[in-house]
Amino acid sequence: MEDSKLQEDLASIRSMMERSSKFISLSGLSGIMAGIYALIGAALAYNIIYEPSRYTFGYEPQAGNPYLQSGVWEELVFSPTILQLLFIAFGVLFAALVTGYALTSRKAKKHGQALWGKTSKALLFQMATPLLTGGFLIIILISRGYFGIIAPACLAFYGLALVGASAYTFTDIRYLGICEIILAIMAAALPGYGLLFWAIGFGVLHIIYGSLMHLKYDR
Amino acid sequence: MKVDFNKLDKAFENRVRLQIMSILMVNESYDFTSLKELLDVTDGNLASNLKALEKEEYIIIHKSFVGKKPNTNYQASPKGKKAFTDHLNALEQLIKQQKK
Numbered sequence: 001m002e003d004s005k006l007q008e009d010l011a012s013i014r015s016m017m018e019r020s021s022k023f024i025s026l027s028g029l030s031g032i033m034a035g036i037y038a039l040i041g042a043a044l045a046y047n048i049i050y051e052p053s054r055y056t057f058g059y060e061p062q063a064g065n066p067y068l069q070s071g072v073w074e075e076l077v078f079s080p081t082i083l084q085l086l087f088i089a090f091g092v093l094f095a096a097l098v099t100g101y102a103l104t105s106r107k108a109k110k111h112g113q114a115l116w117g118k119t120s121k122a123l124l125f126q127m128a129t130p131l132l133t134g135g136f137l138i139i140i141l142i143s144r145g146y147f148g149i150i151a152p153a154c155l156a157f158y159g160l161a162l163v164g165a166s167a168y169t170f171t172d173i174r175y176l177g178i179c180e181i182i183l184a185i186m187a188a189a190l191p192g193y194g195l196l197f198w199a200i201g202f203g204v205l206h207i208i209y210g211s212l213m214h215l216k217y218d219r
Numbered sequence: 220m221k222v223d224f225n226k227l228d229k230a231f232e233n234r235v236r237l238q239i240m241s242i243l244m245v246n247e248s249y250d251f252t253s254l255k256e257l258l259d260v261t262d263g264n265l266a267s268n269l270k271a272l273e274k275e276e277y278i279i280i281h282k283s284f285v286g287k288k289p290n291t292n293y294q295a296s297p298k299g300k301k302a303f304t305d306h307l308n309a310l311e312q313l314i315k316q317q318k319k
Contacts, residue, residue, distance in 0.1 A: 006313060009237060013307075016241040020249065020257055118246075118253045 023119040023169045025111050027103035028218050031210025034096035035203045041092035042199035048084050049195065082142075092202075107218070123168040130161040151194030155184035155201045170217065176209045226309035228302050230275050235260055235268045240303045243278060243295035251291045269293065277302055 018024065108115040134157025141149050162177030180201050187197035231237045238258055242249055255265050272278045277299030281292040295303070 003317060006310060006317075009234070010310060010314075012234060012238055013241040016238045016257070017245045020242040021245045112259065114253075114256050117256060118249070 019111075019113060019119075021119065021168075023113070023117075023123045024217070025104055025108035025113045025115070025120075026169050026213075027100070027107045028210045028212070028214030028216075030096075030100040030103040031206045031213060033099045033103070033210075035206030035208075035210060037092045037095045037099075038206060039199060039203035041088045042195060042203060044088050045085055045195060048081060048088075119168060123165055126168055127161045127165045130157050130164060133157065134161075148191050148194065149188075151198040151201075152184045152188035154198065155180050155187060158201070159184060170213065172209075172213065172216075176205060179205055226305070226312070228306040228309075230272065230277065230302065231306050233268060233271075235264065236272055237306075239265075239268060239272060239293075240277065240295065240299060243293060244300065244303055248281065248292045248294040251293070254293070272299070275299070275302070 105115045108120075114120070134153060137157075138150060138153050141153070159177045159180030162173050162180060164177075166172075166174035166177065183197050183201045183205075187194055187201075190197075231240065235258060239254065242254065242257065251265070251269075255262065258265065269278065269280075273280060275298075277296055279294045279296050281294065283290050283292070
């Protein structure tokens with residue numbers, strides 16, 4: 001047995017340990033694209049919210065039972081403003097998912113890693129648990145008029161999903177998750193700046209992180 | 220400088236077997252199809268290497284059914300884990316010696 005065989009053995013042990021337990025085909029580029037979509041969405045939302053409209057956005061449920069003012073919040077929840085905002089939100093989500101899927105499947109092919117294999121399933125399940133929990137919670141709370149929680153809750157649940165997912169993909173994702181959680185707490189502490197924090201968390205951070213990941217792993 | 224190759228495990232001389240053990244060291248268990256995809260080898264090649272590891276009692280086999288399809292899962296045995304760790308230590312020693 002000579003030197004090169006030893007080196008190859010070690011390299012293959014390392015690669016198999018990593019590739020069998022982690023989904024390493026996540027594309028950094030898709031993070032950058034998701035960030036750009038989020039910033040576009042936030043800009044559109046800003047225009048809708050702060051343009052003069054007959055619906056004020058500083059609405060907060062009064063103390064007491066929100067059900068008692070059902071007339072008020074029902075009108076608000078189903079107002080054109082909220083529907084437009086929801087439309088933008090789902091548009092951004094859809095665009096980010098489609099781009100992410102396309103770029104990731106391209107990278108998986110290059111790596112020879114199955115797009116729908118053991119590791120990607122574990123990763124998706126790990127992320128889906130906090131994301132679906134957060135998603136349902138936020139939709140229910142929106143329908144009750146608690147608009148103030150949208151930004152902090154989105155950021156917090158997304159951050160938790162990333163921290164959990166870091167065990168199944170690049171460990172670096174953990175730090176992105178922690179940054180999102182810090183932003184979530186700041187957004188909760190500073191009501192009224194939700195959109196700004198949302199744009200930083202989903203837009204700016206994704207672009208920075210996507211670029212770092214792209215430079216580190218995609219070349 | 221005398222290099223001791225005897226400490227290396229003969230069972231891991233084959234690259235595929237070494238890779239199978241690497242995978243089973245970091246995963247609780249792994250199924251046949253996923254192993255095949257990851258290692259990019261033929262059914263026959265994988266099966267014969269798994270058989271060899273089974274003969275050494277390095278792996279434990281769990282057979283079950285998913286619907287009507289047979290699903291075979293493989294797990295590293297304590298003996299196999301120890302053998303792999305010893306093999307890694309031997310590799311480390313060899314590399315250290317060669318550096319001198």
